[in-house]
Amino acid sequence: xxxxxxxxxxKVIRKVARHILETLEFSVEEAEDGRxxxxxxxxxxxxVILLDWxxxxxxxxxxxxxxxxxxxxxxxxxxxxTTENDLAHxxxxxxxxxxxxxxxxxxxxxLHSKLQIVGVA
Amino acid sequence: xEVSSSSRRILASLLxxxxxxxxxxxxxWRIDTALAPIMREHRFENLDHLVTKLVTGSSPALTxxxxxxxLNNETFFFRDKLPFDLLMGGPLKRIETxxxxxxxxxxxxxxxxxxxxxxxxxxxxxxQEVRWRGWxxxxxxxxxxxxxxxxxxxxxYSQFEVQRGLPVMQMVRWFGEEGEGGWQISQKLRxxxxxxxxxxxxxxxxxxxxxxxxxxxxxxxxxPDMRRLAFSRMADALAPHGALMLGAAETVxxxxxxxxxxxxxxxxxxxxxxxxxxxxRVA
Numbered sequence: 465x466x467x468x469x470x471x472x473x474x475k476v477i478r479k480v481a482r483h484i485l486e487t488l489e490f491s492v493e494e495a496e497d498g499r500x501x502x503x504x505x506x507x508x509x510x511x512v513i514l515l516d517w518x519x520x521x522x523x524x525x526x527x528x529x530x531x532x533x534x535x536x537x538x539x540x541x542x543x544x545x546t547t548e549n550d551l552a553h554x555x556x557x558x559x560x561x562x563x564x565x566x567x568x569x570x571x572x573x574x575l576h577s578k579l580q581i582v583g584v585a
Numbered sequence: 586x587e588v589s590s591s592s593r594r595i596l597a598s599l600l601x602x603x604x605x606x607x608x609x610x611x612x613x614w615r616i617d618t619a620l621a622p623i624m625r626e627h628r629f630e631n632l633d634h635l636v637t638k639l640v641t642g643s644s645p646a647l648t649x650x651x652x653x654x655x656l657n658n659e660t661f662f663f664r665d666k667l668p669f670d671l672l673m674g675g676p677l678k679r680i681e682t683x684x685x686x687x688x689x690x691x692x693x694x695x696x697x698x699x700x701x702x703x704x705x706x707x708x709x710x711x712x713q714e715v716r717w718r719g720w721x722x723x724x725x726x727x728x729x730x731x732x733x734x735x736x737x738x739x740x741x742y743s744q745f746e747v748q749r750g751l752p753v754m755q756m757v758r759w760f761g762e763e764g765e766g767g768w769q770i771s772q773k774l775r776x777x778x779x780x781x782x783x784x785x786x787x788x789x790x791x792x793x794x795x796x797x798x799x800x801x802x803x804x805x806x807x808x809p810d811m812r813r814l815a816f817s818r819m820a821d822a823l824a825p826h827g828a829l830m831l832g833a834a835e836t837v838x839x840x841x842x843x844x845x846x847x848x849x850x851x852x853x854x855x856x857x858x859x860x861x862x863x864x865x866r867v868a
Contacts (some may be wrong), residue, residue: 486763492613506702509779548745549766550762551757551761551762554753554756555755555757558753558757563754564752564753565748565753565756566748567744567748570748571662571745573749574745574748577661577750578748581752
């Protein structure tokens with residue numbers, strides 16, 4: 465079973481994402497900001513990370529840059545999942561090392577297709 | 586909303602007469618979902634009132650609107666990636682060899698809906714610029730739905746549509762932002778594709794001889810006799826070296842004798858006459 469870390473400060477989004485991911489047979493962990501997500505990754509690298517952009521304490525971009533610098537931090541696929549839905553943000557995310565990008569709101573099919581594209585579903 | 590059996594029969598008959606497509610009993614749920622916006626717009630109290638208006642034939646525009654709503658326009662970019670990759674692999678190499686002299690490839694996307702399949706093919710060719718330099722790649726998308734073809738020609742997609750199935754790198758490369766939450770496909774890809782309003786059971790579009798035909802998740806809505814006719818139209822329009830691709834759950838077996846399975850590429854189909862001629866040559 466593949467593992468997915470859902471990083472989002474919204475409890476509702478984490479719950480929705482968890483529900484979808486579990487129907488896709490993922491084992492799901494949650495983190496409410498970038499710093500908590502880094503702690504998770506130091507403990508065990510997930511196969512894929514679903515990452516929000518704007519979060520308190522440490523943003524999605526700060527987390528992604530720190531992750532990619534870390535040992536084995538290049539391994540997880542990172543899928544941004546955010547309301548920052550313009551080309552400038554999307555390009556910045558790709559440059560920082562994101563593998564895919566989901567614009568909120570999203571549904572099961574969209575998330576599934578993106579997980580297939582990065583090769584984890 | 587309850588759909589009475591008489592209203593359902595009338596709607597099914599209207600759809601089949603105008604398009605050849607059937608409204609299967611297991612798609613009953615679609616009727617009220619599909620027609621709810623029309624009911625609201627024209628302030629019909631219930632479906633029977635709407636059907637009564639259709640039966641009197643006093644509003645051709647309303648009839649057209651209802652038929653459009655009942656058609657299934659479900660599609661997305663690079664739908665069913667694996668068979669798509671298969672088609673663009675071995676069969677495309679075979680076609681490339683067969684067309685090496687004239688350097689021209691024609692592809693028909695049947696039941697193309699809002700154009701995502703046709704544009705996915707265009708993207709694939711455009712991303713192999715060196716390989717196809719000097720070639721004329723002609724991609725034709727046809728659909729019976731006038732509104733779907735209008736949207737395909739415009740090449741404008743919602744945020745929901747643009748990210749479904751499409752890798753973000755390709756989205757960034759081939760789309761620009763267009764208004765609030767809209768995305769416009771590039772002019773380069775739009776120039777590679779032509780869209781026409783056309784029913785599969787009518788005569789095929791120009792150039793009439795295609796190297797690839799994609800007809801995915803279309804024929805399952807047709808009655809067996811109409812399906813046979815559609816297969817016949819596609820067989821007439823496919824070059825001897827060409828390939829037909831159906832939806833993942835569709836087959837030619839028991840449907841037509843004009844196509845057979847492609848021995849080298851599971852899930853694709855080739856013209857039966859060409860396959861028979863090839864096996865005679867081997868013998």
